[in-house]
Amino acid sequence: MTSDKKPVLALFYCQNTHASGEDERQALEQKYGDSLKLFPIPCSGRLEPLHLLKALEDFADAGYVITCPEGACRYFEGNLRAKKRVERTREMIKSIGLEEERIGFLINSKEGPKPLTDLADEIMDRLANLPPSPVLGPSVQGRATGSRQRSKGDKV
Amino acid sequence: MITAEQKPIEEIREMIAPYKRILVAGCGSCVAECAAGGEKETGMLASTLRMAAKMDGKDVVIQEKTLDRQCVNEFVIQLDESIDQYDAVLSLGCGAGVQAVAEMYPEIPIIPALDTEFLGETMSQGLWIENCLGCGDCMLHYFGGVCPLARCSKQLLNGPCGGSMDGICEVNPEVPCAWQTIIERLENFKALERLEEVYPPKDWSKKQGRGPRKIIREDQQR
Ligand code: SF4
Ligand code: SF4
Numbered sequence: 001m002t003s004d005k006k007p008v009l010a011l012f013y014c015q016n017t018h019a020s021g022e023d024e025r026q027a028l029e030q031k032y033g034d035s036l037k038l039f040p041i042p043c044s045g046r047l048e049p050l051h052l053l054k055a056l057e058d059f060a061d062a063g064y065v066i067t068c069p070e071g072a073c074r075y076f077e078g079n080l081r082a083k084k085r086v087e088r089t090r091e092m093i094k095s096i097g098l099e100e101e102r103i104g105f106l107i108n109s110k111e112g113p114k115p116l117t118d119l120a121d122e123i124m125d126r127l128a129n130l131p132p133s134p135v136l137g138p139s140v141q142g143r144a145t146g147s148r149q150r151s152k153g154d155k156v
Numbered sequence: 157m158i159t160a161e162q163k164p165i166e167e168i169r170e171m172i173a174p175y176k177r178i179l180v181a182g183c184g185s186c187v188a189e190c191a192a193g194g195e196k197e198t199g200m201l202a203s204t205l206r207m208a209a210k211m212d213g214k215d216v217v218i219q220e221k222t223l224d225r226q227c228v229n230e231f232v233i234q235l236d237e238s239i240d241q242y243d244a245v246l247s248l249g250c251g252a253g254v255q256a257v258a259e260m261y262p263e264i265p266i267i268p269a270l271d272t273e274f275l276g277e278t279m280s281q282g283l284w285i286e287n288c289l290g291c292g293d294c295m296l297h298y299f300g301g302v303c304p305l306a307r308c309s310k311q312l313l314n315g316p317c318g319g320s321m322d323g324i325c326e327v328n329p330e331v332p333c334a335w336q337t338i339i340e341r342l343e344n345f346k347a348l349e350r351l352e353e354v355y356p357p358k359d360w361s362k363k364q365g366r367g368p369r370k371i372i373r374e375d376q377q378r
Contacts, residue, residue: 050196053203092200095165096208135207 006035007130010055011120013066014044016074017108019115020066028120036120044068044105045078049089052103056093061133062102063089064123069110079107102133157186157277158250159284160193160270162201168246169208171267175244176215180205180269181235181257182222183249190284192270193248195222201248201269217241226253232260239264275306292362292369298350300341305358307334313355 009032013020025038037060041047044067052063065086067079083105090100104126106119162168172178180202188194202220209216221238225231226249235257239245244265247254251272258266274286289306295313296303305311309327316335319326323336342348363369 048196050199050203053200053207057203057207092165092204093207096169096204097211098207134211137210 005132007061007127007132008035008037008059009123009127010037010039010052010060010063011066011123012039012041012044012047012051012064013116013119014068014073014078015040015042017066017068017116017119018113019117024116027117031117032120032124036124038120043073043075043078044082045073045075047082047085049085049092052086052089053092056098056102056133056135059136061130061136062104062127064103065105066116066119066123067105067107069108069113072110083107098133098135099130101127101130157189157275158252159190159273159276159286160187160250161273162192162197162248162270163268165204165208168201168267168269169205172205172244172246175265177217177242177244178205178219179235179238179242179245180218180220181226181245181247181249182220183226183247183253184222184224185226187248187250187253187270188222189278190276191282193250193253198222198248201246205246223249226250227256229256229260232256235261290363291358291360293359295355298353298355299338300345300347302334302338302341304334304338307331307337309334311358313358 020040025040028036028038037055039051044065047065052065055063065082067082068074070079073079086103086105090103093103094100104123106123108114108119180198182188182195182198183193184195188197191197198220202218206218209218219242221235223231223234226247235245239261242264244267245257245261246267246269247257248269249257250270251268254266254268275288275290276284276286279285287303287306289303291305304313304315308315308317309325309331310317312335315338316333317326320333320336323333325331325333339348339351342350
C-alpha cells in the first residue's frame with residue numbers, strides 16, 4: 001500500500017516569479033526527489049486545465065501553479081487567467097468525486113515576494129496529509145519513477 | 157457560428173456507462189470557437205472520464221480524436237481507420253456533427269456530449285450571444301442590422317413594445333432592448349422613416365413545418 005508514501009506534486013510555475021531560476025529548481029529537486037515534479041512555464045497564463053488534468057491522470061496526487069502577484073504579470077493578465085483555469089479544473093475533478101484540494105494555485109506576494117523554494121515548501125506542507133489519489137490506485141507502486149511521467153524540463 | 161455547451165459530467169457518464177471502448181470525438185470548427193468541443197475540451201473531457209473510470213475500477217478504453225469539421229463527410233471519413241476499435245463514439249460536435257457521424261457509421265451508437273444552443277456571435281472572449289434564428293428569409297436590412305426575431309424578447313417586428321427602460325428590455329433585464337438598438341442604428345443612417353412601415357407577421361413556413369430544410373446548389377455538386 002502507499003499510505004506511508006508522500007504525495008506527488010506536479011508544480012507549474014511562472015518563470016518570471018521571484019527567485020525561480022536554476023538554483024532554486026535544483027535545490028527543490030534535491031530536497032523532494034520524486035515527490036515533486038517541476039514544470040517551468042513562460043507565463044502562468046499558458047497553463048491549460050488539460051496540463052493539470054493530465055498530471056493527475058498520469059502521475060500526480062496534486063497539481064498546483066505558482067503565479068506572479070496580481071497586477072504584476074509581465075503579460076498583464078496571465079495570472080488572472082491561470083486562476084480561472086485552476087477553478088475550472090477544480091470543478092471538473094469535483095464532478096467526478098475527486099477532492100478539489102488536489103488542484104490549486106499560489107500567488108506570490110507583491111510586498112514580500114518569496115523565492116520558489118519557500119512557495120514550494122508551503123504547498124508541500126499543505127499537501128502533507130493528502131491521501132494517495134484514487135485515480136492512480138494503490139497498485140501503482142513507485143509511480144513517481146515510472147515511465148509515464150514527463151522528464152525534467154519538459155515544456156508545456 | 158453554432159454554439160454549444162458541455163453536458164454535465166454525470167449525464168455524460170450515465171450515457172457512456174454501457175460501453176467499454178469509447179472514442180471521444182471533438183470538432184475543430186464552431187464548437188472549438190465557443191470552447192465547448194475543440195481539441196482542448198476534447199482532451200479535458202477524455203482525461204476526466206478516464207480518471208473517473210479508474211476511480212470506479214472500470215476497465216474501459218477511452219481515446220480521443222478531433223476532426224476539423226464533424227458535420228462534413230470528407231472529414232468524418234477520417235474515422236474510418238480507427239472506428240472498428242470502438243463500441244461507442246462520444247461526440248463533442250454540435251447536433252449536426254453528431255448526426256453526420258451517426259449517418260456515416262450507423263452500426264455504432266453516437267452519444268452527444270454537448271447541448272447545442274444557438275446561432276450566435278462571439279461578443280468578447282468567453283461571451284457568446286444568440287443573434288439569428290435562421291428564419292430562411294433575412295430582414296436585417298429593414299432593422300439596421302439587428303434581428304428582432306432573435307434579439308427582441310417578444311420577437312416584435314413592429315416594435316418597440318414601450319416597456320423598455322434606459323435601453324434595457326422589460327422582459328429580461330440582462331439584455332439591451334433590441335428595438336432601442338434598432339432605432340439608434342436607423343437614426344445613424346437617417347432612415348427612421350422605416351419605422352412608419354408596418355411589417356406583416358413573419359412567414360415561418362420558410363423555417364419550419366415541412367420537415368428538415370435543404371439547400372441544393374447544383375454548381376457545387378459533382
Ligand atoms: S431575420 Fe432571420 S435570417 Fe435574418 S438574422 Fe433574423 S432570424 Fe436570422
Ligand atoms: S423591451 Fe425592447 S427587446 Fe424587450 S420586449 Fe420590448 S421591444 Fe422587445
